[in-house]
Amino acid sequence: DTAVSQTPKYLVTQMGNDKSIKCEQNLGHDTMYWYKQDSKKFLKIMFSYNNKELIINETVPNRFSPKSPDKAHLNLHINSLELGDSAVYFCASTKGIAGVETQYFGPGTRLLVL
C-alpha cells in the first residue's frame, strides 16, 4: 500500500551510461515531481508534471528527460551519466498545483556514477 514508490532504490553505473528511474503514486494525485538531493543535502526541484503536462522545468541539463505516460507515473531518463549526477533522486506528488499542498515523497533512488 505504498503511496509513492520508486524503482530502483539503488543504482550504481559507469560514466557515459544511460539509465532510467521510475516513479508511481497510488494516491490519485494529479501532480508529480522530480527532486535531486546532492551530497550537501540540498533538495532541488527538477521537473513537475500536472496531468501528464510539463509545468515546471528548472535549469537541468538536456541529458535529463522526464516522461509521464499517465498521471500516476513519472519516469526520469538520464543520458550520458556524469560523476556529478551522483545524488539521491526523489519523486513526489500532490493532489493539485497550489503552493499550500503537502508533497508526498517516494523513498528515493540513490544513484552512484563511477
Add this chain to the structure above:
Amino acid sequence: RKEVEQDPGPFNVPEGATVAFNCTYSNSASQSFFWYRQDCRKEPKLLMSVYSSGNEDGRFTAQLNRASQYISLLIRDSKLSDSATYLCVVSPFSGGYNKLIFGAGTRLAVHP
C-alpha cells in the same frame, strides 16, 4: 544569497530539552511556508505548515514573521525520536504552481 537559509547544526541536546531552529527566506513574495522532517537516508515528510498567526502541534510550535522574512520551529520536551534533519520550506508564487524551495536543513541529535 541562498533563497532559504538555515543553521546546519548539528544541535546536540539532551532528552527533555527545548530547542529552536531558525530560517530566513529571500523572496518577499513567498506565499506558503512549511517545516519538513527528514530522517537519515529517508524521504522528507511534512511536519507542519506555518501560518502568520503561529501554530502549534503538540510539542512543536511554528512561527512566521513576514516583515523579517523569518520562520522558526520550537520543539519542547525533546524525545530521542525527534533526532532528524528539519527542513525549512518556502513556496514562492510562481505562476500558481507548487514549487517548493528547500533549505539545506538543520540537524538535531537528541541524546539520553
